[in-house]
């Protein structure tokens with residue numbers, strides 16, 4: 366374990382799957398991150414998870430964890446509709462907060478979070494792990510440098526198959542649905558890579574007639590540099606890709622979102638020969654974006670470094686998602 370310079374003591378609100386399987390094990394390897402406690406609505410579940418992950422303290426309610434004076438920051442992987450409530454309770458209890466994406470459900474809630482930051486002096490960040498990958502920094506450099514020629518367009522697919530009625534993603538009142546769960550990713554990445562905000566959005570959206578959540582969406586975002594289009598689905602064969610096209614070359618980013626940390630990843634290029642598949646141009650040694658994210662937020666607390674998942678970024682991303690929902694409802698282009 367890489368240990369430990371100056372470090373922040375963290376608590377975790379809930380035994381969510383993403384926390385237990387991915388984020389906590391990754392944060393345990395952080396340079397500036399100590400996981401001190403975990404809380405669950407069920408004490409036994411908290412204790413079992415603490416044992417499993419070797420976390421020193423376990424609590425049977427989120428409130429108890431927030432009363433622990435040793436904890437400086439909390440990570441919140443609760444269902445989307447509970448994010449705002451527990452961010453507010455956490456900062457009022459004197460904790461900094463890293464909360465899972467989507468940070469909240471509407472852009473006007475971000476303004477309230479900004480007021481809470483000002484009032485409490487605590488930091489609030491959004492867990493968009495993809496913003497902590499070296500590979501995306503490099504893609505951004507390549508696209509913005511003009512080495513593909515003039516940027517023309519980008520396309521992305523993000524899909525999985527999940528029809529379990531009990532899953533939080535399939536419950537509308539929990540902030541379920543494909544746009545909140547995965548449409549936020551091609552949105553945040555296209556904004557990051559192009560370094561621009563989309564001017565307007567047009568969207569097709571199909572709801573599951575029984576579940577009531579959006580299960581398939583195809584979206585066009587018009588950026589000043591050109592359009593980006595993506596399809597996301599929660600009931601399709603699992604697949605992920607992002608491709609950026611210039612006038613001379615295209616680059617392809619495979620497994621762009623749930624990027625594995627246990628093997629090298631690459632950027633692939635095609636220079637215009639349609640009979641050849643894309644070739645690796647750059648490789649990246651394995652890295653864990655959740656470890657990097659935890660450390661980045663710890664450094665934001667310790668040294669006041671800027672954090673990529675900022676409130677400004679969350680607000681801009683949510684404004685795009687809102688334009689997508691409005692376009693799907695009313696038809697046509699919606700100004701972002």
Ligand SMILES: NC(=O)c1ccc[n+]([C@@H]2O[C@H](COP(=O)([O-])OP(=O)(O)OC[C@H]3O[C@@H](n4cnc5c(N)ncnc54)[C@H](OP(=O)(O)O)[C@@H]3O)[C@@H](O)[C@H]2O)c1
Nearest residue numbers: 379380381382383384405406442443444445465466467533
């Ligand atoms: N960044 C990423 O890679 C990534 C990946 C997946 C998910 N996420 C985000 O992480 C969050 C959690 O997703 P998940 O799939 O891990 O969720 P999950 O496994 O369903 O866990 C959610 C947890 O919230 C707690 N909870 C409190 N009130 C609840 C309620 N009314 N209903 C259900 N659970 C409740 C439960 O923990 P206790 O019983 O222990 O209290 C539960 O285990 C979401 O915001 C999602 O968008 C991010």
